[in-house]
Amino acid sequence: MPYALFYQDAKLSKAYPTEADVWTLARKSGLVVDAISEEKSAPRPVLDxxxxxxxxxxxxxxxxxKNKADADREARLEPRLN
Known part of the structure; x- marks a missing residue:
């Protein structure tokens, strides 16, 4: 089953093979923040x-x-900031 990033009912990303692939895309796009809850002392990633x-x-x-392969190729070509 393919997955994508949504805001309300609007599909914002291409479809990717797994949910983990979309999490990777969201992290690279700056949409993931660390949240702290009362149940857990360590922060956990959530979508902003x-x-x-x-x-x-x-x-x-x-x-x-193909969407995943294209995203992986683009990620390899992006310059890395140290």
Missing amino acids: NDYEIRPCQLEPNEDPA
């Missing part, structure tokens, strides 16, 4: 501003595996 990662319907001719 009511964004959600959910299962999604594919657009016509959309290929989640």
